[in-house]
Amino acid sequence: MSSAADAPRLVSAPGPLPASLQFNEEGRLRHLLSIEGLSRELITEILDTAESFASMNAQSVKKVPLLRGKTVVNLFFEASTRTRTTFELAAKRLSADVLNINISASATVKGESLLDTLRNLEAMYVDMFVVRHEASGAAHFIARHVAPHVSVLNAGDGRHAHPTQALLDMFTIRRHKGDFGALRVAIVGDILHSRVARSQIHALNILNTGEIRVIAPQSLLPAHVESLGVHVYNDIRAGLRDVDVVIMLRLQRERMEAGLLPSEHEFFQLYGLTQERLALAKPKCLVMHPGPANRGVEIDSRVADGPQSVILEQVTYGIAVRMAVMSMIMGGSVNP
Amino acid sequence: MSSAADAPRLVSAPGPLPASLQFNEEGRLRHLLSIEGLSRELITEILDTAESFASMNAQSVKKVPLLRGKTVVNLFFEASTRTRTTFELAAKRLSADVLNINISASATVKGESLLDTLRNLEAMYVDMFVVRHEASGAAHFIARHVAPHVSVLNAGDGRHAHPTQALLDMFTIRRHKGDFGALRVAIVGDILHSRVARSQIHALNILNTGEIRVIAPQSLLPAHVESLGVHVYNDIRAGLRDVDVVIMLRLQRERMEAGLLPSEHEFFQLYGLTQERLALAKPKCLVMHPGPANRGVEIDSRVADGPQSVILEQVTYGIAVRMAVMSMIMGGSVNP
């Protein structure tokens, strides 16, 4: 497998990824590719729709016929049992049929052959591609070339975007904290390589979050990160002070091997979330993580499993949020 | 993995593969193993049934309860995500449950152990085996040994047969051209090793096609191919003249490595379908290909993607035709 850096750049990210591609002529959501370009109203509608699914998931019969007869294809160019499972469950609980197709990136290095694969699946009258790919812009590329009857849901493309992750994070924050205007939210770790962080920052901005902070060593921050509307902290103790929510990012171990990072131990010393550091935040500060957490690297187990952690709630809400997005894109009515 | 040539010859093909095996005592279709032995009336009934599924597939709810409670087992001894997907979708849209079982040929080299696998699956009261195998005669072998409650659908066996492919090709031709009696159809490429070509020739003959041509170098034609009722052309320009339909075969690259064929480039020079050559056919000549096409080897991209190409329609109709066959074999009623 080639690394993300070697991966074919289908489109250079993130400049030429038009947010308008996400809407149909009537202005309704057709694809979900990135948080950029979504309005505050639309994000609120997604979160409201997810509310009803969230309560349904805890019931005995966790299934509605909203997408009966629809076919969802999990098109994963990058293996991820965990992410694939959440989309598969969301689709099945909407009564859709699910096809899981794993395609090694090497088999589709040539854009042409990827397009042939898409054309063939489209011809089978499938309704949605859930796409994960190691190349930034892959979901946009597919959305740009897809047939009119097919929608694309970005399940993570390179360093670019992971919009359903950001939406489930917003859902989790809203459930616990209500209005975003009064909140201080800190994102800690490898901001530079994180599609999760990028999508979270966009979502927090759109929802008019009081203050957004990023906490990282300078080497793990994008150039001109301030232009995204965030405050930068290189020191975790200063950055955590008085925040309402702290979101830890997963440290990709490959970065360390590439020399971009010190050792795991040293990273934990400098940026790991410990009980002592968490005490600097507000008393009821939420602890979040997109998972799977590297315990003892970016987060101490006592914090990950502690009373302020909502990490597993994020997983639960992830199903509901994905059901909401799928039903809004594919379904006529969205009242479950 | 052993090559097709090394594969255990379960049955020597095609002599001892009795077409009568396909029918039950009342004369109804029980297995679909080959086109040979099907009547014109039966093929027409299959195509008529597929018509109703074809219109259904474009609808929002693409699902009927015809095979609810039935279990279809995709028994693939030869990997093929693409073919497996079409059968899986067809079965799911009929509301059947689907089990995907990939068996490496090496694990079942001994006929005995293959039979044990079959016996076990039968004992679980499954209803249909969709079988793909690299050995000619494998589907017949299984049909001969299968329990009375189980049907076998041949999804491609060695060089022998691929009946659903031929049926979907007939469906596509009929949709565009109507009556077969007035048509000239040319099949181009590696006829010798092609189960697709063999099944197409049988189907075209049964449907009383006006003229069937095969176009290939002598080294890629079976001995006595004329006895199948086809006209032989070694020159593609002569062969394409005034045809209504041209079917390109996929060139198996393994053949080239085995020295049976010149280089890809040379093959394209001699037998590749270009716009210039297509112009020799009738003005509205259909361009067909069972997929996946080797662009620039047997077909030029401008032709594959051009206005006369129905390659993607073939994929679409493949679902409908497979639904028709499955429902006729397993279902009581076939009116969707």
Next chain:
Amino acid sequence: MSSAADAPRLVSAPGPLPASLQFNEEGRLRHLLSIEGLSRELITEILDTAESFASMNAQSVKKVPLLRGKTVVNLFFEASTRTRTTFELAAKRLSADVLNINISASATVKGESLLDTLRNLEAMYVDMFVVRHEASGAAHFIARHVAPHVSVLNAGDGRHAHPTQALLDMFTIRRHKGDFGALRVAIVGDILHSRVARSQIHALNILNTGEIRVIAPQSLLPAHVESLGVHVYNDIRAGLRDVDVVIMLRLQRERMEAGLLPSEHEFFQLYGLTQERLALAKPKCLVMHPGPANRGVEIDSRVADGPQSVILEQVTYGIAVRMAVMSMIMGGSVNP
């Protein structure tokens, strides 16, 4: 893959595996981990429930909506297409959604990371884990740590237990022989390493079987095996005399490589079930095997395929018994 001997001992078996873990506060079955601890009444209720599913499986529509909206996760740490298939079919015929997750043991050697995987799946509101693991006690370990809304079904853990196999064996015997009190049952082969034998012995004891015999060389018997309530025979001819049921165990070829056993040929000479030896048993003695049988090693093909063999019936009843257990654990009502 590490061998069972090297596998992490999550819990030392079988001492500290409390049977009480299997019941909820109201005394109803919550997990099925082992046969130990089940009452005669409960086993009888399971077998009675399986009766109704057994007749249903032979019908045209083999599906009931009992577990509609429930999610069953096949969590297989040890590959087994065969076993996984029976649980998948059972769950689908109850209308549950099924997720198949294969986890290599190496990826979860650390208990912590296994727990993180469980926590994540639980957070997705799944309802049941069907667990197969090479370590004895794995299913108990998971049951002990699982969320209140999730049930665990042991599909085989190390050398410890395989309770659904024992239940389907009891179902098969009861169908043919009725009351257990009058029966002599012999289990032949590698008792020492067999989770199947261990579960069978417990079930036969609970059902008050007249006499239980084990037939094996001393090297393949657990120490103090008599304390389990069985009669020991080292000679197969003596052991088979006048039995009503003979259960052959599958010989694990790995044992031979480890030097614990003589050659396959020699084992067959000493303990293989032949027609001549079977003639020593009662005239209508049932021949059983959990499958897949090593023909010519522990059993002669003429016996495996002979008139007294119920090996394939065991497979059939396996679906019904698993449906019974799943519906009793997860479903409100169990009347199909």
